[in-house]
Amino acid sequence: MKAPRKYFEPLAIGAPRPLLELPFRLERMIHFVPPHNEKLRAKAGELVSQVDVLLGNLEDAIPIEAKTAAREGVIAMARATEFGTTGLWVRVNALNSPWFLDDMTRLVGEIGDELDVVMIPKVEGDWDIHFVDQYLALLEARHGLKRPILVHAILETAEGVNNVASIAAASPRMHGMSLGPADLAASRAMKTTRVGGGHPDYRVLADASEPGAARPSAQQDPWHYTIARMVDACAANGIKPFYGPFGDFSDPAACEAQFRNAFLLGCAGAWTLHPSQIAIAKKVFSPDPAEVAFASKILAAMPDGSGAVMIDGKMQDDATWKQACVIVELAKQVAARDAGYAAVYQL
Structure with a gap:
């Protein structure tokens, strides 16, 4: 375990000193943009006034043959867009992928001063954060960055959920973490193909009052336990918890219900994968006037x-x-x- 006095020391000669507190930012929605798609990337200038965070996605949903184009696209988007108070994040490829090193070296070297947060997928333990922490410090020192780039972890494996407390405490660079329900469902061998939200078969059934009588049942939230664990780990370490994706764009009511559950449990925001979800996140993660x-x-x-x-x-x-x-x-x-x-x- 690192000595407390050394926790906030830079990890590389010339790297910026880690932050003692997270900078204030409203982050009700983290809006994903596929930067290999030039048409969608061109809308970044319009989106910055509508969202709290704009994220260039390099990982899942980007075809293998488009990985390089996506990386070039997010660099171009960062250079062409005036973000103001809107955060710029990038979800890089997984640590075990062939694209991770180039993602990090190019992003920090070319848009490091504009980049607020790097989102790391499939984090399994504090060792993943320690590696990213050290590597970012070396890159920041090489390129003369004046402020540290923060790290956001995605919980999408059973091992990651099991180690959630140590992940949250791994580095002063930690910004927060998000629930990744689709990959987590696969990791747990859950029997669902849905991306977030409930499931009609995940229910409780009322006791039988008499033979043959109707028995009311209610659908439950299969993510309640994991979100609560994530919220506790984040709150205990002064970082932010977020709900991740809701994949059914045709069901805004269910999206709002899932976002609201996360909000009530303590989440600061959620991912928005489609423009229709921006207004939902804005409504849910802004407290009710009453x-x-x-x-x-x-x-x-x-x-x-x-x-x-x-x-x-x-x-x-x-x-x-x-x-x-x-x-x-x-x-x-x-x-x-x-x-x-x-x-x-x-x-």
């Missing part, structure tokens, strides 16, 4: 968080005060970026 108004009442009634008060017939104490702080702080972050929400929240 919740913000009630939370503001709690803070006004308990300025220092001590004691207990009754508001609208409900008892409030220091625990609900802390909950109210979470909601109001998020509302302030949303209002700072979105004038529409600022008017509604009245903060």
